[in-house]
Amino acid sequence: MAEYQEAQAQLTLPPGAGADAWGRPLDKNVGAESVLYEPGAATTRVQMGWLCAWEREWLGTRGVDATREAEALKQIERFKDFVTYQQRFDENSRLFYDNRVAAAKLGDPSKIQEHVDLNCAP
Numbered sequence: 001m002a003e004y005q006e007a008q009a010q011l012t013l014p015p016g017a018g019a020d021a022w023g024r025p026l027d028k029n030v031g032a033e034s035v036l037y038e039p040g041a042a043t044t045r046v047q048m049g050w051l052c053a054w055e056r057e058w059l060g061t062r063g064v065d066a067t068r069e070a071e072a073l074k075q076i077e078r079f080k081d082f083v084t085y086q087q088r089f090d091e092n093s094r095l096f097y098d099n100r101v102a103a104a105k106l107g108d109p110s111k112i113q114e115h116v117d118l119n120c121a122p
Contacts, residue, residue: 003039004042008022014072017053022046023052023120026041026042040083051076055072055116058109059112059116076104077101080098085097100115
């Protein structure tokens with residue numbers, strides 16, 4: 001839980017995004033049993049939630065608020081520097097991310113929308 005909170009403290013969500021924008025929190029217990037996570041699991045969960053929040057921000061501000069849209073895309077591009085992308089994504093996952101960012105930079109929202117729909121819990 002400390003790793004989860006530390007990872008959150010290092011990132012900022014889009015304006016107006018509530019705490020639920022981080023995505024599904026870590027489970028402390030399943031029934032009567034405590035849940036144990038491998039080191040790095042909490043950081044990955046937080047960074048993926050953060051990415052989803054910024055992708056939603058980009059989708060929601062496209063054509064509505066150019067400043068927020070540009071900032072959202074800038075934040076989405078930062079993900080490439082995160083430990084999740086660098087160390088936990090395999091080659092195919094990095095390619096999937098790279099392709100969605102490239103499409104977004106060309107104005108095509110379809111790949112980011114697909115990622116949000118399939119991988120970002122409401």
